[in-house]
Amino acid sequence: NAGVTQTPKFRVLKTGQSMTLLCAQDMNHEYMYWYRQDPGMGLRLIHYSVGEGTTAKGEVPDGYNVSRLKKQNFLLGLESAAPSQTSVYFCASRKTGENTEAFFGQGTRLTVV
Protein backbone atom coordinates (compact mmCIF):
# COMPACT_ATOMS: atom_id res chain seq x y z
CA ASN A 1 0.00 0.00 0.00
CA ALA A 2 1.90 3.03 -1.28
CA GLY A 3 -0.59 5.67 -0.09
CA VAL A 4 -0.05 8.99 -1.89
CA THR A 5 2.87 9.17 -4.31
CA GLN A 6 4.13 12.33 -5.95
CA THR A 7 6.29 12.47 -9.04
CA PRO A 8 8.87 13.99 -9.37
CA LYS A 9 10.41 14.71 -5.96
CA PHE A 10 12.65 17.51 -7.22
CA ARG A 11 12.68 19.66 -10.34
CA VAL A 12 14.41 22.78 -11.60
CA LEU A 13 12.69 24.73 -14.37
CA LYS A 14 13.63 27.76 -16.37
CA THR A 15 11.18 30.64 -16.46
CA GLY A 16 8.59 30.01 -19.15
CA GLN A 17 8.97 26.23 -19.22
CA SER A 18 6.04 23.96 -18.58
CA MET A 19 5.73 20.82 -16.49
CA THR A 20 3.23 18.46 -14.92
CA LEU A 21 3.30 17.13 -11.39
CA LEU A 22 1.65 13.77 -10.87
CA CYS A 23 -0.14 12.65 -7.75
CA ALA A 24 -1.26 9.04 -7.48
CA GLN A 25 -3.21 7.43 -4.64
CA ASP A 26 -4.10 3.78 -4.22
CA MET A 27 -6.68 4.17 -1.45
CA ASN A 28 -9.73 4.73 -3.68
CA HIS A 29 -10.21 8.21 -2.23
CA GLU A 30 -12.71 10.58 -3.78
CA TYR A 31 -11.16 13.85 -2.67
CA MET A 32 -7.75 15.01 -3.86
CA TYR A 33 -5.92 18.28 -3.27
CA TRP A 34 -2.89 20.21 -4.38
CA TYR A 35 -1.22 22.56 -1.89
CA ARG A 36 1.91 24.68 -1.97
CA GLN A 37 4.05 25.39 1.06
CA ASP A 38 6.26 28.45 1.26
CA PRO A 39 8.57 29.52 4.10
CA GLY A 40 6.71 31.23 6.93
CA MET A 41 3.32 30.37 5.49
CA GLY A 42 0.85 27.61 6.01
CA LEU A 43 -0.07 25.23 3.24
CA ARG A 44 -2.25 27.00 0.71
CA LEU A 45 -4.78 25.25 -1.49
CA ILE A 46 -4.20 25.53 -5.24
CA HIS A 47 -6.91 23.28 -6.70
CA TYR A 48 -8.94 20.35 -5.50
CA SER A 49 -11.19 17.61 -6.83
CA VAL A 50 -14.17 15.89 -5.27
CA GLY A 51 -14.26 13.11 -7.81
CA GLU A 52 -13.17 11.84 -11.19
CA GLY A 53 -13.72 14.42 -13.88
CA THR A 54 -14.32 17.32 -11.48
CA THR A 55 -11.96 20.05 -10.31
CA ALA A 56 -12.31 23.32 -8.44
CA LYS A 57 -10.14 26.34 -7.67
CA GLY A 58 -8.64 26.86 -4.28
CA GLU A 59 -7.04 29.87 -2.64
CA VAL A 60 -4.12 30.38 -5.07
CA PRO A 61 -5.07 28.87 -8.46
CA ASP A 62 -3.50 31.42 -10.84
CA GLY A 63 -0.80 29.99 -13.07
CA TYR A 64 -1.84 26.38 -12.47
CA ASN A 65 -4.20 23.94 -14.14
CA VAL A 66 -5.32 20.52 -13.00
CA SER A 67 -6.98 17.40 -14.36
CA ARG A 68 -8.60 14.36 -12.76
CA LEU A 69 -9.21 11.98 -15.65
CA LYS A 70 -8.78 8.93 -13.45
CA LYS A 71 -9.92 8.61 -9.87
CA GLN A 72 -6.48 7.64 -8.63
CA ASN A 73 -4.55 10.43 -10.34
CA PHE A 74 -4.57 14.20 -9.91
CA LEU A 75 -2.27 16.19 -12.20
CA LEU A 76 -1.02 19.71 -11.55
CA GLY A 77 0.25 21.63 -14.56
CA LEU A 78 2.33 24.75 -14.88
CA GLU A 79 1.98 26.10 -18.42
CA SER A 80 4.59 28.87 -18.14
CA ALA A 81 6.60 28.64 -14.96
CA ALA A 82 7.50 31.79 -13.04
CA PRO A 83 10.00 32.29 -10.18
CA SER A 84 7.03 32.99 -7.88
CA GLN A 85 6.05 29.36 -8.34
CA THR A 86 9.20 28.17 -6.62
CA SER A 87 7.78 26.19 -3.73
CA VAL A 88 7.20 22.77 -2.22
CA TYR A 89 4.05 21.17 -3.58
CA PHE A 90 2.02 18.65 -1.62
CA CYS A 91 -0.75 16.42 -2.81
CA ALA A 92 -3.32 14.99 -0.41
CA SER A 93 -6.29 12.66 -0.61
CA ARG A 94 -9.10 11.51 1.64
CA LYS A 95 -12.35 9.60 1.59
CA THR A 96 -15.69 11.38 1.39
CA GLY A 97 -17.09 12.60 4.69
CA GLU A 98 -16.37 15.59 6.86
CA ASN A 99 -14.05 13.93 9.36
CA THR A 100 -11.98 11.61 7.24
CA GLU A 101 -8.24 11.62 7.59
CA ALA A 102 -6.19 13.30 4.88
CA PHE A 103 -3.06 11.56 3.65
CA PHE A 104 -0.22 13.57 2.14
CA GLY A 105 2.46 12.76 -0.36
CA GLN A 106 6.11 13.36 0.35
CA GLY A 107 6.20 16.62 -1.57
CA THR A 108 7.75 17.97 -4.77
CA ARG A 109 10.39 20.65 -4.43
CA LEU A 110 10.20 22.91 -7.49
CA THR A 111 12.67 25.67 -8.26
CA VAL A 112 12.05 28.09 -11.12
CA VAL A 113 15.10 30.07 -12.20
Added chain:
Amino acid sequence: KNQVEQSPQSLIILEGKNCTLQCNYTVSPFSNLRWYKQDTGRGPVSLTIMTFSENTKSNGRYTATLDADTKQSSLHITASQLSDSASYICVVSAYQAGTALIFGKGTTLSVSS
Protein backbone atom coordinates in the same frame (compact mmCIF):
# COMPACT_ATOMS: atom_id res chain seq x y z
CA LYS B 1 -12.07 35.41 6.51
CA ASN B 2 -11.32 31.88 7.71
CA GLN B 3 -8.04 31.92 9.61
CA VAL B 4 -5.99 29.68 11.85
CA GLU B 5 -3.39 31.23 14.16
CA GLN B 6 -0.78 29.25 16.08
CA SER B 7 1.53 30.11 18.93
CA PRO B 8 4.32 30.09 19.69
CA GLN B 9 6.00 30.26 16.29
CA SER B 10 8.89 28.18 17.62
CA LEU B 11 9.79 26.41 20.81
CA ILE B 12 12.88 24.73 22.23
CA ILE B 13 12.58 22.25 25.09
CA LEU B 14 14.77 19.67 26.78
CA GLU B 15 14.18 16.00 26.18
CA GLY B 16 11.76 14.57 28.70
CA LYS B 17 9.92 17.84 29.31
CA ASN B 18 6.30 18.56 28.47
CA CYS B 19 5.04 21.35 26.25
CA THR B 20 1.77 22.82 25.01
CA LEU B 21 1.10 24.37 21.64
CA GLN B 22 -1.82 26.73 21.01
CA CYS B 23 -4.23 27.23 18.12
CA ASN B 24 -6.94 29.86 17.67
CA TYR B 25 -9.28 29.81 14.70
CA THR B 26 -11.98 31.84 13.04
CA VAL B 27 -13.52 29.29 10.71
CA SER B 28 -17.23 29.07 10.09
CA PRO B 29 -19.16 26.90 9.89
CA PHE B 30 -16.80 24.73 11.88
CA SER B 31 -16.56 21.05 11.00
CA ASN B 32 -13.46 19.65 12.68
CA LEU B 33 -9.99 20.51 13.90
CA ARG B 34 -6.88 18.50 13.16
CA TRP B 35 -3.32 18.47 14.38
CA TYR B 36 -0.59 17.35 12.03
CA LYS B 37 3.10 16.65 12.55
CA GLN B 38 5.43 17.54 9.72
CA ASP B 39 9.01 16.35 9.80
CA THR B 40 11.54 18.33 7.78
CA GLY B 41 11.29 17.43 4.11
CA ARG B 42 8.22 15.25 4.57
CA GLY B 43 4.49 15.60 4.14
CA PRO B 44 2.21 16.27 7.14
CA VAL B 45 1.01 13.26 9.11
CA SER B 46 -2.25 13.31 11.05
CA LEU B 47 -2.11 13.17 14.86
CA THR B 48 -5.73 13.83 15.86
CA ILE B 49 -9.08 14.86 14.41
CA MET B 50 -11.72 16.41 16.69
CA THR B 51 -15.29 17.35 15.91
CA PHE B 52 -17.42 20.00 17.57
CA SER B 53 -18.61 17.63 20.29
CA GLU B 54 -15.17 16.35 21.30
CA ASN B 55 -13.21 18.14 24.03
CA THR B 56 -10.10 16.00 24.07
CA LYS B 57 -8.41 13.31 22.07
CA SER B 58 -5.16 11.47 22.67
CA ASN B 59 -2.68 9.72 20.42
CA GLY B 60 0.09 8.24 22.54
CA ARG B 61 2.02 11.08 24.15
CA TYR B 62 0.01 13.67 22.19
CA THR B 63 -3.20 15.05 23.69
CA ALA B 64 -5.31 17.61 21.87
CA THR B 65 -8.05 19.69 23.44
CA LEU B 66 -10.78 21.70 21.81
CA ASP B 67 -12.97 24.51 23.13
CA ALA B 68 -15.45 25.19 20.35
CA ASP B 69 -17.01 28.07 22.28
CA THR B 70 -13.79 30.08 22.46
CA LYS B 71 -12.49 28.59 19.20
CA GLN B 72 -9.26 27.45 20.76
CA SER B 73 -7.31 24.22 20.69
CA SER B 74 -4.11 23.02 22.28
CA LEU B 75 -1.73 20.16 21.67
CA HIS B 76 0.08 18.84 24.73
CA ILE B 77 3.17 16.70 24.28
CA THR B 78 4.20 14.63 27.28
CA ALA B 79 7.71 13.42 28.04
CA SER B 80 9.16 14.81 24.82
CA GLN B 81 11.61 12.81 22.73
CA LEU B 82 14.20 13.90 20.20
CA SER B 83 11.97 12.48 17.47
CA ASP B 84 9.27 14.99 18.43
CA SER B 85 11.35 17.71 16.78
CA ALA B 86 9.11 18.81 13.91
CA SER B 87 6.56 21.37 12.83
CA TYR B 88 3.11 20.95 14.38
CA ILE B 89 0.30 22.28 12.30
CA CYS B 90 -3.24 23.09 13.37
CA VAL B 91 -5.77 22.59 10.59
CA VAL B 92 -9.44 23.51 10.64
CA SER B 93 -12.10 22.27 8.28
CA ALA B 94 -15.18 24.29 7.34
CA TYR B 95 -18.42 22.40 6.84
CA GLN B 96 -19.00 22.00 3.12
CA ALA B 97 -18.74 19.30 0.48
CA GLY B 98 -15.23 18.45 -0.67
CA THR B 99 -14.07 20.88 1.92
CA ALA B 100 -10.51 22.03 1.80
CA LEU B 101 -8.45 22.23 4.97
CA ILE B 102 -7.36 25.59 6.36
CA PHE B 103 -3.81 25.41 7.66
CA GLY B 104 -2.08 27.36 10.36
CA LYS B 105 1.56 28.32 9.84
CA GLY B 106 2.71 25.77 12.38
CA THR B 107 4.85 25.72 15.50
CA THR B 108 8.40 24.51 15.08
CA LEU B 109 9.40 22.37 18.04
CA SER B 110 13.01 21.53 18.75
CA VAL B 111 13.77 18.94 21.41
CA SER B 112 17.36 18.93 22.62
CA SER B 113 19.25 16.42 24.75
